Amino acid sequence: MSPTYDFLTDEYSPVRVRQRDDQYAHEVVTPIPYNGILVSKAIVDGGERKAGKYTEPQRARLYRMGVRRFFRLPPEIVTLGDCGAFNYINEEYPPYNVAEVVDFYEECGFDEGVSIDHVIFGYESDADEKQADPAWVKRRHISLDLAEDFLAELRKRRSRLIPVGAAQGWSPASYADSVNRLQQMGYRRIALGGMVPLKTAEILACLEEIEKIRAPETELHLLGITRVESMELFANFGVRSFDSTSAFRQAFMDDRNNYHTRDSMFTAVRVPQVDGNPALKRQILSGAVSQAEAVVAERECLRLLRGYDQGNVRIDDVLDALVNYERIVNTSKKRSYIDLYRRTLEETPWKSCSCALCQKHGIEIIIFRGSERNKRRGFHNLTILRSKMNDIDFA
Numbered sequence: 001m002s003p004t005y006d007f008l009t010d011e012y013s014p015v016r017v018r019q020r021d022d023q024y025a026h027e028v029v030t031p032i033p034y035n036g037i038l039v040s041k042a043i044v045d046g047g048e049r050k051a052g053k054y055t056e057p058q059r060a061r062l063y064r065m066g067v068r069r070f071f072r073l074p075p076e077i078v079t080l081g082d083c084g085a086f087n088y089i090n091e092e093y094p095p096y097n098v099a100e101v102v103d104f105y106e107e108c109g110f111d112e113g114v115s116i117d118h119v120i121f122g123y124e125s126d127a128d129e130k131q132a133d134p135a136w137v138k139r140r141h142i143s144l145d146l147a148e149d150f151l152a153e154l155r156k157r158r159s160r161l162i163p164v165g166a167a168q169g170w171s172p173a174s175y176a177d178s179v180n181r182l183q184q185m186g187y188r189r190i191a192l193g194g195m196v197p198l199k200t201a202e203i204l205a206c207l208e209e210i211e212k213i214r215a216p217e218t219e220l221h222l223l224g225i226t227r228v229e230s231m232e233l234f235a236n237f238g239v240r241s242f243d244s245t246s247a248f249r250q251a252f253m254d255d256r257n258n259y260h261t262r263d264s265m266f267t268a269v270r271v272p273q274v275d276g277n278p279a280l281k282r283q284i285l286s287g288a289v290s291q292a293e294a295v296v297a298e299r300e301c302l303r304l305l306r307g308y309d310q311g312n313v314r315i316d317d318v319l320d321a322l323v324n325y326e327r328i329v330n331t332s333k334k335r336s337y338i339d340l341y342r343r344t345l346e347e348t349p350w351k352s353c354s355c356a357l358c359q360k361h362g363i364e365i366i367i368f369r370g371s372e373r374n375k376r377r378g379f380h381n382l383t384i385l386r387s388k389m390n391d392i393d394f395a
Contacts, residue, residue: 001022001023001028001372001376001379002016002022002023002372003021003022003023004016004021005372007361007364007372007373010273010276010370019058024071024072025248025379025382026071026074026077027072028356028357029355029356029357029379029380029382030356031386032074032077033382033383033385033386034077034382034386035076035077035078035241036078036079036080036111036241037067037071037077037078037079037080038080038081038243039067039079039080039081039082039108039110040081040082040083040084040087041081041082041083041084041096041101041104042083042084042085042087042088043087044059044062044104045104050087050088062108063107063108066107066108066109067079067081067108067109068109070108078111079109079110079112080110080111080112080113080114080164080243081104081105081110081112081113081114082113082114082164082166082191082223083096083101083114083116083117085116085117085118085119085166085193085194086119086196086224089121093142094116094117094118094146096116098116098149098150099153101113101115101116101150102150102153102154102157102159102161105161106157106159110161111161111162112161112164112189113150113161113162113163113164114164114165114166114191114223115143115146115147115150115151115163115164115165116143116146116147116166117143117146117147117168117193118142118143118168119139119168119193120136120139120140120168120169120170120194121133121136122136122170123170123171123197123198123202124170124171125171125172125202125205126171127170127171128171128173129174132170132171132174136170139168140168140169140170140174140178143166143167143168143178143193144178144181147165147166147182147185147187148185150163150165151163151165151187163187163189164187164189164190164191164221165182165185165187165189166190166191166193166223167179167190167191167192167193168193168194169206171206172205172206172208172210173209175192175206175209175210176206176209176210176212176213179192179210179213179214179218183214183218187218188215188217188218188219189218189219189221190218190219190220190221191220191221191222191223192206192210192220192222192223193223193224194223195222195223195224195225196223196224196225200227200230203222203225203227203230203234204230204233204234204237207220207234207237207239208237210237210238211237211238214237214238218238219238219240219241220238220239220240221239221240221241221242221243222234222239222241222242222243223242223243224243224244225242225244226242226244226246226247226385228385228389228392231389231392232392232393235392235393247260247378247381247382247384248378248379248381248382249378250378250381251268251374251375251377251378251380251381252368252371252377252378256337256340259344259349259350259365259366259377259380259381260381260384260385261349261353261384262384262387262388264349266340266343266344266347266349266366267337267340267341267343267344268366268367268368268374268377269305269322269337269341269344269345269366269367269368270326270337270368270369271298271302271305271322271367271368271369272298272329272369273298273369274295274298280294280329283329293328294329297321297324297325297328298325300321300324300325301318301321301322301325302367304317304318304321305318305363305367306363308345308363309348309362309363315342315345315346318345319338319341319342319345322338322341323338326338344366349366350362350365350366355383357376358380361373361376365377
């Protein structure tokens, strides 16, 4: 997020340099809302068919400075690299070779690195190798073969990187066999991949089966899984870490659960920017929406929301303005959020939040509008996630 962004004018500082001047969550909120960061090669470098998310100068700077300096990480934050298997899920074979991946991990200076894996699409609890989809069987063996090559490459280079073996499967038995094979290769840190679509009961069934063969010193990592409410159960089966962007992304990707508290979730108040919202701009260009009318309605919503936060405006006046703006911009007859906004505004959850961002920005953090407010709300959600994680017994 940009610390100098002006919410009243919705403008960045003219001298701002992206990334260099912007701040990460670990630089903004205390305590730091995570113990480590995961960076995917596919996000940085892209693949054969997809470009990465980083600009070429950013990518070059990450390689030159290393992941720790690039993200300005404090010493206690652990860094984990992986390949971002969901980014090449439709490929027949992973687009990287082992040497390229080890180069990425070592040049960026990661503490730990996950072996190359290939995500399996489905789950069939009772299927053995003869009954399962041949493509699933092939992907599991590709992942295991690459894990063996990955470990050999690290040994050849005498690398200090901590290897994390990636286990794929489609059933409790296949996951357990993958973990067993990885342990035999020498892995003591194993990441379970492909579990994001699974129900919690299915994940637990896999962990129970893995527990039968898990060595006491083997630690498990869940790739892409949060589910804080089940994490203590997972910990009973050797899960020691997990990663997820869910809490952050819900701030701007979820339909209604955008602002989290310890006990509930709230819908952020949508006030799209007339000049900055691509969908709204298309409606204006097509003639479906009057730009002048939209600008007046947008400004009125913001004025009343800020007045409500200061105790100078009645809630019904705010909702009337939001109804009017929603009528103007919802020409495609999208659903109305007004009832959800009433609950958010009546309960004012940002006023009782002690995080630095809510304290500083007040009602701006609950307004769904542009990336700067949305990122701050995402950072706030991470603080709530961290607070819930503090209650989990990982011993």
